[in-house]
Amino acid sequence: MQDNWKIKCLVPDLPSAEDVLPYLKRVDQNRWYSNFGPLVREFEHTMASMFKEASPALAATRAERTNVATFSSATTALELMLRASGLKKPARILTPALTFSATAASIEITGHTPVFCDVDSDNWCLTPEIAKRISEKYQIDAVLPVAIYGYPIELDTWAEFQRDTGIRVFIDAAAALGNQLIHPDIPICFSLHATKPFGIGEGGLLVASDQLVERARNLSNFAFCDGTSREVGTNAKLAEVLAAYGLAQITRFPEVQARRKQVLDQYIALLGEEHFHPLTKDYVPGTLLIDAPGKAAALERALSDARIQTRKWYFPPLNEHIAFQSAEIIRGDDGTLLPHIDDLKNRLIGLPFHAFLTESDLQEIASVVSKVLES
Amino acid sequence: MQDNWKIKCLVPDLPSAEDVLPYLKRVDQNRWYSNFGPLVREFEHTMASMFKEASPALAATRAERTNVATFSSATTALELMLRASGLKKPARILTPALTFSATAASIEITGHTPVFCDVDSDNWCLTPEIAKRISEKYQIDAVLPVAIYGYPIELDTWAEFQRDTGIRVFIDAAAALGNQLIHPDIPICFSLHATKPFGIGEGGLLVASDQLVERARNLSNFAFCDGTSREVGTNAKLAEVLAAYGLAQITRFPEVQARRKQVLDQYIALLGEEHFHPLTKDYVPGTLLIDAPGKAAALERALSDARIQTRKWYFPPLNEHIAFQSAEIIRGDDGTLLPHIDDLKNRLIGLPFHAFLTESDLQEIASVVSKVLES
Numbered sequence: 001m002q003d004n005w006k007i008k009c010l011v012p013d014l015p016s017a018e019d020v021l022p023y024l025k026r027v028d029q030n031r032w033y034s035n036f037g038p039l040v041r042e043f044e045h046t047m048a049s050m051f052k053e054a055s056p057a058l059a060a061t062r063a064e065r066t067n068v069a070t071f072s073s074a075t076t077a078l079e080l081m082l083r084a085s086g087l088k089k090p091a092r093i094l095t096p097a098l099t100f101s102a103t104a105a106s107i108e109i110t111g112h113t114p115v116f117c118d119v120d121s122d123n124w125c126l127t128p129e130i131a132k133r134i135s136e137k138y139q140i141d142a143v144l145p146v147a148i149y150g151y152p153i154e155l156d157t158w159a160e161f162q163r164d165t166g167i168r169v170f171i172d173a174a175a176a177l178g179n180q181l182i183h184p185d186i187p188i189c190f191s192l193h194a195t196k197p198f199g200i201g202e203g204g205l206l207v208a209s210d211q212l213v214e215r216a217r218n219l220s221n222f223a224f225c226d227g228t229s230r231e232v233g234t235n236a237k238l239a240e241v242l243a244a245y246g247l248a249q250i251t252r253f254p255e256v257q258a259r260r261k262q263v264l265d266q267y268i269a270l271l272g273e274e275h276f277h278p279l280t281k282d283y284v285p286g287t288l289l290i291d292a293p294g295k296a297a298a299l300e301r302a303l304s305d306a307r308i309q310t311r312k313w314y315f316p317p318l319n320e321h322i323a324f325q326s327a328e329i330i331r332g333d334d335g336t337l338l339p340h341i342d343d344l345k346n347r348l349i350g351l352p353f354h355a356f357l358t359e360s361d362l363q364e365i366a367s368v369v370s371k372v373l374e375s
Numbered sequence: 376m377q378d379n380w381k382i383k384c385l386v387p388d389l390p391s392a393e394d395v396l397p398y399l400k401r402v403d404q405n406r407w408y409s410n411f412g413p414l415v416r417e418f419e420h421t422m423a424s425m426f427k428e429a430s431p432a433l434a435a436t437r438a439e440r441t442n443v444a445t446f447s448s449a450t451t452a453l454e455l456m457l458r459a460s461g462l463k464k465p466a467r468i469l470t471p472a473l474t475f476s477a478t479a480a481s482i483e484i485t486g487h488t489p490v491f492c493d494v495d496s497d498n499w500c501l502t503p504e505i506a507k508r509i510s511e512k513y514q515i516d517a518v519l520p521v522a523i524y525g526y527p528i529e530l531d532t533w534a535e536f537q538r539d540t541g542i543r544v545f546i547d548a549a550a551a552l553g554n555q556l557i558h559p560d561i562p563i564c565f566s567l568h569a570t571k572p573f574g575i576g577e578g579g580l581l582v583a584s585d586q587l588v589e590r591a592r593n594l595s596n597f598a599f600c601d602g603t604s605r606e607v608g609t610n611a612k613l614a615e616v617l618a619a620y621g622l623a624q625i626t627r628f629p630e631v632q633a634r635r636k637q638v639l640d641q642y643i644a645l646l647g648e649e650h651f652h653p654l655t656k657d658y659v660p661g662t663l664l665i666d667a668p669g670k671a672a673a674l675e676r677a678l679s680d681a682r683i684q685t686r687k688w689y690f691p692p693l694n695e696h697i698a699f700q701s702a703e704i705i706r707g708d709d710g711t712l713l714p715h716i717d718d719l720k721n722r723l724i725g726l727p728f729h730a731f732l733t734e735s736d737l738q739e740i741a742s743v744v745s746k747v748l749e750s
Contacts, residue, residue: 012407199408202409202612228697232484235447316603323598
């Protein structure tokens, strides 16, 4: 179980047993451990309020009809969002090849077809411009952009894309809780996995219209209606005990974010903001990738030699996974295969980024990184 | 959140926050909250030992190659068991129509076709004899019998069926943890849902060969192999915190079983064992249904009038759920639709059955029941 890293890439920052104890005692008193218990409902309501407060542009009447459901994971949130969406199977769903497996797996497992495309070279995302260009040439039934590394996605242009093209947009914002705003017309999934900024262990959220949220929630409990299943569902409910962790995490989330922000600021001071994603000056990402054109492999080696752990999120891209070999790939304009992702492979490497990094850790990392950057 | 029952049908019996605290402190120390952490592994190993000790007929060499994996629920255990099985889609899977939605939903959602059949009139299960008769007339690719209400299934005859017919057998023993033995050639799923005898909140187990367990476990984490997905998987991992509840529940399970046995014995003393499933004298079921030919509805009414909650597990049967309308139904020999299940509908009603029933509760229930039985 032990690894040999001196500085680990990722260390979860979750509530302690003591933090959670008062909530677990409430669970004991209620004797209600799953199936939409009081703590799950309170967690959903509080998260819904948080999202709405953070998205003041949301008109009041539309905010009222926007809601939050919890699931056993962000993957099951994605799966049930797609199942509940009413998309006709198999829908061709455009999604970036640079993302975590869950994005494409949720498309495949729900009977749809992932269509992989390249990302923007500057913001590392599938953008509305890319989707527009592709949808003019290829049949695309829906788009599933990803808030890569937890940087938020601008939703108004996606809403405009949806309005203009009639192609439905769903967002995978797994790592972006705390950064990503919400929108009444665009369903968004978030992860509560231990490795995410808002970690509870395992869990996921769907933020969407009342109607979609209700159907997805119903599917997470066998689509029961008056004692029989009205469609084929599954069990993807969040256990009450994990909602206890969620409620405890809400209380400490401002501190968690502040600690992460402090580490980020030190990184920027040591290395300069030009080495990070353009949104890094405004948002604390879920994982911190340094952008070092042509030097990703050298950084990985040098840091590893110093027993500093790095991660190559998300390489190889999904089009290279055996699981997704049947997916279609939209090539770049010059006919090359996903040229920007190919380029990013040699630019990006995930540095250690978590709340437990000391100033001396950061100086040590920066010193190794600087040496490689200057070489 | 309050209901108006004086005596509830089902009250979970889970470890308290205090019981779980030492395990949660270990989770804090490990800072490992999911993805096959040390508590999940310890829980799996301990459960595997429990199953093997309870199944002494298991030859040592074969027991070694039998293993246990945990999942987010019994439903995901069933789903990933079927996905990992290598059954060619769509396989026609014979299963009783008298079961919980999860049994058929797991078949449908994994791309297979449920074929519903009747159950044996005496033991309320799909038996090897029924499966044999049907498989001689219809194409059946696999069988998924159910350990109904938590009564155990005799596995040697199912192993013989599997050997003789070449049709693979998988068992849904969701409610039968503590009763159901294991078999090296037959994969079995168990539920750890709060309402089950061994409750942790949400969770499931698969007991099967090393090979099937490993593949199903791998599918529960996106089928990752060296950083890429080798097939289409999902996230169905058990969170470490729920394994903490599992480890705490192992310690108290003998008491839980003893409390349930005591309640059962009082029921038998008050009402007579002839009113219960024939295995009730040897096993404590997951849910206790009284067998009162023609009087199920009258019992439901009389008990409800006395504010005593009952449950009609599992009626209406799955063939009547909208979700499973496309499934095939194998009619009875006389051409009627599932005559035994139809008969059981008027015979069976679930009585309150949990560890918190007092002697006076039981006397009150028995008095209402006796009056109806004698009328």
